[in-house]
Amino acid sequence: MADYNLVDQPGSLTADQLATITFEAGVTADDGIPGYGGLTSTGTYWSYADYSPHTWQTALGTGTPVIYPNGITYSFDPSVSSAIFTPAIENAMAQALAIWSDIANINFIYTSDFTSSTLGLAIVLAPTGGGTQETPLLDQPTSTQGLLQTTAASIQLNLDPSLPYGDPSSYTIQGGYAVDALVHESGHLLGLGHTGQYNAGDASDKTDYATDELNAYDVRTWSIMSYINPTDKSATFYNFFNPSSTNWATEAAEHGTVPYYPSVPYTRMGLDIFAAQRLYGAPTNGVLSGGQTFGFNSNIMYTAIDGSQQLLSMYDFAPGYDNEPVVTLYDYGPDNTLAAPTATCPSARRHRPRSSGMSPSPNRMTTGLWRATGRNCR
Numbered sequence: 001m002a003d004y005n006l007v008d009q010p011g012s013l014t015a016d017q018l019a020t021i022t023f024e025a026g027v028t029a030d031d032g033i034p035g036y037g038g039l040t041s042t043g044t045y046w047s048y049a050d051y052s053p054h055t056w057q058t059a060l061g062t063g064t065p066v067i068y069p070n071g072i073t074y075s076f077d078p079s080v081s082s083a084i085f086t087p088a089i090e091n092a093m094a095q096a097l098a099i100w101s102d103i104a105n106i107n108f109i110y111t112s113d114f115t116s117s118t119l120g121l122a123i124v125l126a127p128t129g130g131g132t133q134e135t136p137l138l139d140q141p142t143s144t145q146g147l148l149q150t151t152a153a154s155i156q157l158n159l160d161p162s163l164p165y166g167d168p169s170s171y172t173i174q175g176g177y178a179v180d181a182l183v184h185e186s187g188h189l190l191g192l193g194h195t196g197q198y199n200a201g202d203a204s205d206k207t208d209y210a211t212d213e214l215n216a217y218d219v220r221t222w223s224i225m226s227y228i229n230p231t232d233k234s235a236t237f238y239n240f241f242n243p244s245s246t247n248w249a250t251e252a253a254e255h256g257t258v259p260y261y262p263s264v265p266y267t268r269m270g271l272d273i274f275a276a277q278r279l280y281g282a283p284t285n286g287v288l289s290g291g292q293t294f295g296f297n298s299n300i301m302y303t304a305i306d307g308s309q310q311l312l313s314m315y316d317f318a319p320g321y322d323n324e325p326v327v328t329l330y331d332y333g334p335d336n337t338l339a340a341p342t343a344t345c346p347s348a349r350r351h352r353p354r355s356s357g358m359s360p361s362p363n364r365m366t367t368g369l370w371r372a373t374g375r376n377c378r
């Protein structure tokens with residue numbers, strides 16, 4: 001059986017890329033348990049944040065805890081009006097969780113029982129003005145020294161339409177920033193930190209984090225856990241960003257119809273996949289096990305709140321979604337397709353998926369472990 005745990009196959013990762021993965025995951029790579037890590041006390045987000053690295057596992061490499069045999073349960077606060085927690089909002093949450101469980105051995109399962117004693121993740125409404133965020137509610141020691149096990153957490157959704165977190169089901173409001181925010185918070189839920197020494201919740205809160213950039217990989221092209229946009233010219237490592245063939249401005253911003261708002265990722269990005277697999281190992285749910293079509297005519301599904309299988313919007317470039325999305329493709333099986341129109345180009349500014357693709361097996365993608373595509377249709 002092919003080993004599709006990326007942590008076992010670092011390929012051509014650079015020292016800075018590996019350092020970023022360690023910084024984000026909070027654990028170092030270690031040959032003792034293949035694919036998993038020993039702990040480091042310095043040089044990680046969690047040491048910066050003065051907190052311990054954490055996972056939902058009982059120890060590194062031990063799989064899902066027994067209290068969640070079918071996946072970590074999540075539910076929505078029933079006291080929040082269904083006019084606020086709409087099916088679209090709830091399914092946006094389900095998709096933000098799925099985008100992670102598709103690439104690492106952690107799964108989530110919806111329950112309508114918000115008061116269950118074994119509820120893992122409570123989805124609640126954030127206080128007005130607060131950002132969408134994730135909070136661990138109960139951490140306890142694991143058998144791995146220095147590592148905590150999360151057994152309960154919450155995600156607070158801020159759905160104030162005047163804020164960039166307004167609608168995680170929309171790919172047009174604020175350039176889809178709320179989609180990014182919810183996937184980012186779900187990354188925190190797994191135990192991932194930011195990819196640099198900053199946190200908007202800190203007392204030292206400031207508006208420009210770009211001068212705190214960790215290295216050239218602390219940027220949203222490489223991690224959805226970064227705060228730093230590749231177009232930010234004040235970033236310490238801005239000069240390492242090569243924008244040729246890619247375009248990080250939203251379509252509306254390019255046309256000057258809205259204030260500039262850069263495009264943000266809708267999926268975990270390349271280094272995030274290594275970091276999540278360092279904590280959890282390779283995925284087990286088989287969603288990305290081969291035969292996937294990414295993009296137009298996508299066939300990649302997720303389990304919706306009602307239990308039905310629905311198209312995962314992040315990989316669906318159909319009308320109504322962003323058809324110039326920033327996504328990272330990951331698949332550990334053969335016969336996958338990135339489908340984008342090639343014969344005709346109905347709009348000069350449309351149909352340019354900006355993506356990076358990755359596979360643990362170089363022979364499964366024609367251009368190797370890492371592939372960045374910028375499709376200009378003009």
Ligand SMILES: [Zn+2]
Pocket residue numbers: 184185188194
């Ligand atoms: Zn964050």
